[in-house]
Amino acid sequence: MEYFQPIEKPLVLLGCAYLSWKMIRHIWGVLKTFEKEPVTVLVTGAAGQIGYALVPMIARGAMLGGDQPVIIHMLDVASESLNAVKMELIDSAFPLLRGVVATTDVSEACQGVNIAIMAGGIPRREGMERKDVMSKNVSIYKSQASALQQHAAPDCKVLVVANPANTNALILREFAPAISEKNITCLTRLDHNRALAQISEKLDIHVSEVKNVIIWGNHSSTQYPDASHATVKIERGEKRVAELFADDDKWLQTEFITTVQQRGAEIIKVRKQSSALSAASAVCDHIRDWVLGTPKGTWVSMGVYSDGSYGIPPGLMYSFPVTCKNGEWSIVEGLKIDAFSREKMDASARELIEEKVLANSCLY
Ligand SMILES: NC(=O)c1ccc[n+]([C@@H]2O[C@H](COP(=O)([O-])OP(=O)(O)OC[C@H]3O[C@@H](n4cnc5c(N)ncnc54)[C@H](O)[C@@H]3O)[C@@H](O)[C@H]2O)c1
Ligand SMILES: *[C@@H]1O[C@H](CO)[C@@H](O)[C@H](O)[C@H]1NC(C)=O
Ligand SMILES: *[C@@H]1O[C@H](CO)[C@@H](O)[C@H](O)[C@H]1NC(C)=O
Numbered sequence: 001m002e003y004f005q006p007i008e009k010p011l012v013l014l015g016c017a018y019l020s021w022k023m024i025r026h027i028w029g030v031l032k033t034f035e036k037e038p039v040t041v042l043v044t045g046a047a048g049q050i051g052y053a054l055v056p057m058i059a060r061g062a063m064l065g066g067d068q069p070v071i072i073h074m075l076d077v078a079s080e081s082l083n084a085v086k087m088e089l090i091d092s093a094f095p096l097l098r099g100v101v102a103t104t105d106v107s108e109a110c111q112g113v114n115i116a117i118m119a120g121g122i123p124r125r126e127g128m129e130r131k132d133v134m135s136k137n138v139s140i141y142k143s144q145a146s147a148l149q150q151h152a153a154p155d156c157k158v159l160v161v162a163n164p165a166n167t168n169a170l171i172l173r174e175f176a177p178a179i180s181e182k183n184i185t186c187l188t189r190l191d192h193n194r195a196l197a198q199i200s201e202k203l204d205i206h207v208s209e210v211k212n213v214i215i216w217g218n219h220s221s222t223q224y225p226d227a228s229h230a231t232v233k234i235e236r237g238e239k240r241v242a243e244l245f246a247d248d249d250k251w252l253q254t255e256f257i258t259t260v261q262q263r264g265a266e267i268i269k270v271r272k273q274s275s276a277l278s279a280a281s282a283v284c285d286h287i288r289d290w291v292l293g294t295p296k297g298t299w300v301s302m303g304v305y306s307d308g309s310y311g312i313p314p315g316l317m318y319s320f321p322v323t324c325k326n327g328e329w330s331i332v333e334g335l336k337i338d339a340f341s342r343e344k345m346d347a348s349a350r351e352l353i354e355e356k357v358l359a360n361s362c363l364y
């Protein structure tokens with residue numbers, strides 16, 4: 001016996017479809033309320049220029065993604081301007097920002113930190129050499145390393161920005177042995193981005209079409225910006241950047257290198273202060289790629305602990321080409337190094353060894 005009259009069948013089906021639709025919407029609504037756990041990000045020197053540009057980028061999701069809530073810890077010795085930054089962060093009503101701590105206390109700042117951006121220190125001013133800055137601020141990195149060691153999350157990731165970035169990162173590593181050396185890096189992404197930008201300007205193509213430049217070595221003027229493996233996107237596939245220059249055009253071996261090396265100094269000359277917004281943006285790029293991974297076929301430059309790759313002495317913080325996956329970086333292996341590159345890579349390594357010795361002499 002038929003339970004429903006034929007006329008009722010379509011109505012029942014319609015009713016079922018309506019109820020299913022309501023249920024799917026309900027489940028979707030519930031799922032949307034489960035969001036990710038907030039990540040705690042420390043910014044030292046947060047009242048400084050880079051800090052002021054960086055914290056709103058982090059709070060907007062430019063570093064960890066638009067679905068990742070964050071808690072920002074800010075450390076600085078300038079307590080008044082630091083509090084003002086906190087007030088402005090609150091006033092910005094950032095949806096992803098779940099908490100702000102502004103403090104002059106290193107231990108409080110490092111408490112439970114998952115990602116530490118170390119930008120505190122003195123900036124290089126016009127005519128000031130890196131080495132002058134270093135001896136002054138070695139001890140800051142020693143004490144901040146100890147605080148991270150004691151109070152940060154054990155799997156904390158650290159990015160050192162403050163100069164001399166490579167050597168500060170080495171000091172940090174020495175005094176925070178609980179943090180794996182795989183999780184301590186320094187910033188050369190700004191130099192990497194500058195190199196991409198110079199090539200894009202020169203060839204009059206968009207910067208997103210250029211990739212795989214390399215910054216080798218020290219951050220700043222002894223670094224070696226290397227375009228010999230860089231490629232540009234063409235209609236179907238890729239072309240080596242070098243192939244786009246005439247054989248007798250030495251731009252990639254001359255002006256390109258010096259322009260990238262001197263760009264920081266040039267900004268200081270024009271702005272009377274060191275680069276800040278581009279540095280903050282590079283910090284976000286560095287952490288985003290490290291945590292979320294580099295796109296397939298693309299590498300980036302990061303200052304990392306040398307494992308002896310490419311003949312660079314182990315135990316130095318040196319900028320290498322790296323790819324990142326599952327929160328870990330690995331050095332791109334097997335690139336061919338010609339004599340021109342070899343000499344420049346070794347020169348930067350030699351200088352970093354000297355700086356390491358100097359830093360150690362400041363320590364004890
Ligand atoms: N690696 C790179 O690519 C790169 C690029 C640009 C700048 N930098 C370096 O980044 C650092 C920050 O640059 P900036 O322009 O923001 O400088 P800044 O002087 O504007 O800011 C530095 C901040 O650090 C604070 N500070 C000083 N001692 C501190 C301490 N013990 N603990 C916590 N905070 C402390 C200062 O009060 C200041 O607010 C400088 O060392 C600069 O040379 C690196
Ligand atoms: C580095 O940090 C990540 C989390 O960011 C963690 O999962 C990983 O275990 C750490 N690596 C090491 C070698 O400790
Ligand atoms: C790194 O580069 C800077 C130039 O900005 C230079 O003064 C410094 O000596 C270099 N570092 C080392 C360890 O040589």
Ligand SMILES: CC(=O)N[C@H]1CO[C@H](CO)[C@@H](O)[C@@H]1O
Nearest residue numbers: 121122135136137138139140
């Ligand atoms: C330990 C040390 O000498 N730190 C110095 C770092 O730079 C700042 C700013 O010039 C100095 O005030 C610190 O004394």
